[in-house]
Structures are given as structure tokens and as C-alpha cells.
Amino acid sequence: xxxxxxxxxxxxxxxxxxxxxxxxxxxxxxxxxxxxxxxxxxxxxxxxxxxxxxxxxxxxxxxxxxxxxxxxxxxxxxxxxxxxxxxxxxxxxxxxxxxxxxxxxxxxxxxxxxxxxxxxxxxxxxxxxxxxxxxxxxx
Amino acid sequence: xxxxxxxxxxxxxxxxxxxxxxxxxxxxxxxxxxxxxxxxxxxxxxxxxxxxxxxxxxxxxxxxxxxxxxxxxxxxxxxxxxxxxxxxxxxxxxxxxxxxxxxxxxxxxxxxxxxxxxxxxxxxxxxxxxxxxxxxxxxxxxxxxxxxxxxxxxxxxxxxxxxxxxxxxxxxxxxxxxxxxxxxxxxxxxxxxxxxxxxxxxxxxxxxxxxxxxxxxxxxxxxxxxxxxxxxxxxxxxxxxxxxxxxxxxxxxxxxxxxxxxxxxxxxxxxxxxxxxxxxxxxxxxxxxxxxxxxxxxxxxxxxxxxxxxxxxxxxxxxxxxxxxxxxxxxxxxxxxxxxxxxxxxxxxxxxxxxxxxxxxxxxxxxxxxxxxxxxxxxxxxxxxxxxxxxxxxxxxxxxxxxxxxxxxxxxxxxxxxxxxxx
Numbered sequence: 001x002x003x004x005x006x007x008x009x010x011x012x013x014x015x016x017x018x019x020x021x022x023x024x025x026x027x028x029x030x031x032x033x034x035x036x037x038x039x040x041x042x043x044x045x046x047x048x049x050x051x052x053x054x055x056x057x058x059x060x061x062x063x064x065x066x067x068x069x070x071x072x073x074x075x076x077x078x079x080x081x082x083x084x085x086x087x088x089x090x091x092x093x094x095x096x097x098x099x100x101x102x103x104x105x106x107x108x109x110x111x112x113x114x115x116x117x118x119x120x121x122x123x124x125x126x127x128x129x130x131x132x133x134x135x136x137x138x139x
Numbered sequence: 140x141x142x143x144x145x146x147x148x149x150x151x152x153x154x155x156x157x158x159x160x161x162x163x164x165x166x167x168x169x170x171x172x173x174x175x176x177x178x179x180x181x182x183x184x185x186x187x188x189x190x191x192x193x194x195x196x197x198x199x200x201x202x203x204x205x206x207x208x209x210x211x212x213x214x215x216x217x218x219x220x221x222x223x224x225x226x227x228x229x230x231x232x233x234x235x236x237x238x239x240x241x242x243x244x245x246x247x248x249x250x251x252x253x254x255x256x257x258x259x260x261x262x263x264x265x266x267x268x269x270x271x272x273x274x275x276x277x278x279x280x281x282x283x284x285x286x287x288x289x290x291x292x293x294x295x296x297x298x299x300x301x302x303x304x305x306x307x308x309x310x311x312x313x314x315x316x317x318x319x320x321x322x323x324x325x326x327x328x329x330x331x332x333x334x335x336x337x338x339x340x341x342x343x344x345x346x347x348x349x350x351x352x353x354x355x356x357x358x359x360x361x362x363x364x365x366x367x368x369x370x371x372x373x374x375x376x377x378x379x380x381x382x383x384x385x386x387x388x389x390x391x392x393x394x395x396x397x398x399x400x401x402x403x404x405x406x407x408x409x410x411x412x413x414x415x416x417x418x419x420x421x422x423x424x425x426x427x428x429x430x431x432x433x434x435x436x437x438x439x440x441x442x443x444x445x446x447x448x449x450x451x452x453x454x455x456x457x458x459x460x461x462x463x464x465x466x467x468x469x470x471x472x473x474x475x476x477x478x479x480x481x482x483x484x485x486x487x488x489x490x491x492x493x494x495x496x497x498x499x500x501x502x503x504x505x506x507x508x509x510x511x512x513x514x515x516x517x518x519x520x521x522x523x524x525x526x527x528x529x530x531x532x533x534x535x536x537x538x539x540x541x542x543x544x545x546x547x548x549x550x551x552x553x554x555x556x557x558x559x560x561x562x
Binding site for chain 2: 022
């Protein structure tokens with residue numbers, strides 16, 4: 001796939017440079033902390049935006065513009081906030097069709113599986129959630 | 140009552156003179172010697188499910204390798220050996236809890252099933268609209284939902300014993316709830332979140348004075364203290380194998396024989412009938428009346444091995460050792476700035492729930508995991524208790540007989556590290 005996903009490539013590069021698993025964990029926490037500084041409006045923290053099945057609460061909002069999807073996400077847990085942010089920033093700006101082409105490979109390339117399988121499963125669920133929002137807001 | 144043998148009451152807890160050698164005990168649990176993420180495993184999630192000593196693993200393997208067959212019905216050598224081992228495990232359980240007879244021990248799949256069995260049989264038969272069942276604010280969902288289902292079906296009413304801010308169960312909060320309408324007291328013996336021990340003997344005495352039977356959810360209680368059902372005079376006692384260092388998939392319901400014998404069957408099927416015809420079916424006596432279908436054979440045998448292991452160590456010694464850990468862990472955890480401990484009852488088992496200011500329990504647990512410290516996070520199947528404290532969840536560190544002061548130190552160090560990373 002030749003999608004242009006600059007942020008996604010940045011994340012992959014950053015995670016590749018860090019060879020210590022604990023440091024990679026800290027990197028994700030830092031992504032979460034940085035994202036926390038940008039306000040995610042409390043009125044968006046509603047059940048309608050909740051992604052179900054997570055151990056912590058995760059909200060994801062899609063703001064489509066000119067046929068492209070721009071996601072923002074939040075979580076009450078900072079590590080999950082970091083992971084959500086990596087996903088929403090990576091895959092914002094894509095069309096519904098481009099979103100539908102994303103697959104497990106995109107998550108595997110982030111190589112977070114070593115951190116724990118649970119994180120990886122969570123990331124896949126987030127990807128599916130973004131694709132679902134992309135389909136829902138396609139019109 | 141037929142075919143009943145009186146058991147020698149050698150309940151858990153002789154062998155109390157020798158010192159408890161935790162390092163020797165740890166060597167009995169093969170899983171504990173490993174590293175996770177390159178760090179020594181510190182397993183503090185025994186409240187969810189405990190690890191298994193080698194004797195349990197060996198007993199299950201030996202069953203499958205040498206004598207496994209279906210029980211109670213085979214006309215061959217292996218079936219007889221399996222049946223003998225299966226029924227011997229029932230006797231082992233009966234002795235461990237000091238039941239009057241092994242016929243008072245029903246094998247189920249879990250505590251959840253044990254309580255559902257009581258609700259679906261005794262509850263359906265004896266409870267009617269307006270009858271009251273008393274539970275506490277700190278019940279596991281397994282001891283709430285079956286009664287709520289019965290409330291929807293038959294219009295019974297649940298009465299809730301409040302707990303204090305320190306997570307204490309006070310007899311003065313319980314006593315006023317017992318009324319002429321009370322038909323059952325169904326309470327936990329030990330909170331799976333707070334570690335709070337309920338003064339079960341007092342509760343039972345008070346309930347019995349008003350003619351009310353008592354069910355104890357012993358899922359956590361039996362693990363930390365053992366139980367003597369005759370001394371307690373409890374009517375029903377539910378516990379599970381996998382928290383008691385035995386296999387998963389097997390639970391126990393103890394019930395006084397006369398009460399069990401008054402109850403209709405739970406599930407219908409093979410092994411629980413005397414005679415089946417299309418004109419009608421007659422049922423066996425307890426416990427077999429409540430054990431329809433093929434039981435968890437190897438798991439029951441494994442549970443028997445776990446109980447023998449615990450009996451050899453002595454539940455009194457295990458309990459005394461764990462109380463030392465409770466005191467040490469309480470002292471260490473309370474020194475962590477910003478840590479709020481839930482559950483500070485004077486009599487508590489080695490279960491510690493906490494949150495840390497400015498952090499989410501999930502984040503703390505994730506960093507603990509990376510440090511090799513296995514804990515549970517979330518609501519612990521006790522949402523009403525979370526509502527009581529106005530929290531979304533906690534981190535829970537639950538200790539078993541194989542944990543050490545070093546494990547407490549590792550937990551504290553990991554919490555401090557997590558605090559540093561997250562705040």
C-alpha cells in the first residue's frame with residue numbers, strides 16, 4: 001500500500017531506534033502525556049464515543065472533512081492514551097477507502113507485541129474501531 | 140440418611156509446631172521460579188487464581204496417564220480406579236472442611252455454580268415474594284446476581300449490609316437487617332477486594348437464633364483460614380478448587396445433609412437419577428442428585444491432592460504466616476505517598492486493593508507487569524463495592540502461601556517506579 005502516513009512512519013522510526021523494551025514503554029507514556037496537554041472536550045467523553053471492551057475507558061471521535069477522516073481519542077489511562085494517540089495521529093487524513101485497506105500489518109509494524117500481547121490486541125481493536133467509524137461516516 | 144459414614148474431624152490445621160519454610164514451599168511450585176520480561180516473577184494474583192504445587196500437577200497427570208476413565212458407571216478396572224480416586228477426593232474435601240459426612244460435599248464447576256445451584260433449587264423451592272435475602276455491600280457478583288435473578292423471577296427482596304469507610308463489616312450493621320421476612324443470609328466470608336473477614340460465627344449464630352439459614356461464599360476465606368463447617372454451624376459453604384491451589388473447573392458446595400435432601404435436583408441428566416422411564420424419573424440422594432453428567436474427574440482428583448498438600452502444611456501455620464505478610468505489606472504500602480488502601484479491617488486476609496493519586500489503576504498494573512509483578516486491575520467482579528467507594532477500579536495485589544516479604548518489597552519498589560513514570 002502506498003498510503004502517505006507521515007506520523008505513522010515517525011512512530012515506527014522512533015520505536016525502532018529505542019532498543020530497550022522499558023524505554024519503549026516510557027515512550028508510549030510520553031506520547032500519552034504529550035497528548036493529554038491537548039484538550040479532549042469533556043462533552044466528547046460520552047457513551048456514544050466509547051470504544052467498548054477496554055480495561056480502561058477509551059473514547060474516539062471522527063471529524064470528517066473533505067472526504068477525509070480526522071480522529072481524536074482519549075483515555076483515562078495514560079498508557080492507553082499514548083496508544084490511542086499513536087493510532088489516531090497515524091491514521092488521520094485518510095479516506096474511508098484508504099482506511100478500509102489498513103490491516104493487521106500496520107499494527108504489527110509498530111512492533112508493540114513485545115510489550116505484551118494484550119497491548120497488541122488492544123491496538124488491533126482500535127484499528128477496527130477507526131475503520132468502523134470511517135465506514136459509518138463515509139457519506 | 141443412608142450410606143453415611145461419620146468422619147474423623149481432623150480439620151485443617153494440625154502440624155502447627157514446625158516453622159513455616161516458605162522457601163521450601165516455593166520450590167513445590169514450578170511456575171514461580173521463572174522470569175518474566177527478564178525479571179523474577181512476583182506473583183500477586185492468587186486471589187484470581189492460585190498457582191499449583193507439583194503434587195497437584197502430578198496427580199492430574201497420573202490420572203490421565205495411568206487410570207483415567209469415566210466414573211460411577213464403568214464395568215471395568217480403570218473406571219473402578221477412577222471412581223475410587225474421585226470418591227476418595229470427596230472424603231478428603233469432607234475431612235478438610237470437617238463435614239459430618241462426605242455426602243454433604245457436592246462437586247460443581249465453581250463457586251459461581253455452587254451459589255447458582257442453591258438459588259435455583261433451595262431458593263426456587265423455599266423463597267417466595269417478599270422474602271428477604273441478606274447480602275453485603277462487598278459481595279462478588281457471583282453472590283449477587285443469582286439472588287437478583289431470583290428477585291426478578293419470584294419477587295424476593297435483597298437486603299444489603301453496609302460496610303464502613305475502612306471496609307469493615309460490623310455486626311451492629313447486620314443485626315437490624317434480620318427480620319421476620321429474612322429467609323437466607325448469603326454473605327462472603329472474606330472480601331475478594333478488601334480482604335475483610337466477616338465474623339462468620341457471629342453472623343451464623345444471630346441468623347440461627349431467628350431460624351434463618353446461612354450461605355457463606357468461601358472462595359477467598361477457605362484459602363487463607365481453612366474452614367470447619369460444623370464448628371461454624373453453617374448451612375451452605377461454597378468454594379472453588381483453583382483458588383485453593385487446585386485445578387480450575389472444579390468447585391464445591393457443602394450443605395447440611397437434611398437441607399440438601401430437601402432440595403429438588405439442579406440439572407437433569409445422567410448420574411443423578413435412580414430410575415428413568417417415560418412415566419417418570421426418580422432421583423438419587425445427595426450429593427449425586429446434584430451432579431448430573433460426567434463430572435470434572437481429573438480436576439476433582441487434583442483438588443484432593445491440593446487439599447492433602449495444604450493439610451500437611453497445616454492451615455493454621457499457613458494462616459499465621461500470611462498474617463505476618465499482611466502486617467508487613469500494610470506497613471510498607473501505607474508509607475507510599477499518595478497510595479490509598481481500600482480495606483483496613485482489623486481482621487483481614489492478604490488481599491490489598493489500592494489506587495495511587497493522579498494515576499489510573501491500569502497504568503500502575505501495566506508498569507508493575509513490566510517489573511515482573513503480576514497483579515489484577517479493575518472492578519474485581521464487585522461493581523457495587525466500587526460504587527460504594529466512588530471509584531472505577533483498583534489495583535489488587537493478592538498473596539498466597541508462597542509469597543514472601545521480598546515480594547512485598549518488589550511490589551513497593553515497582554509502585555514507586557510506576558509513580559515516577561506516570562506523574
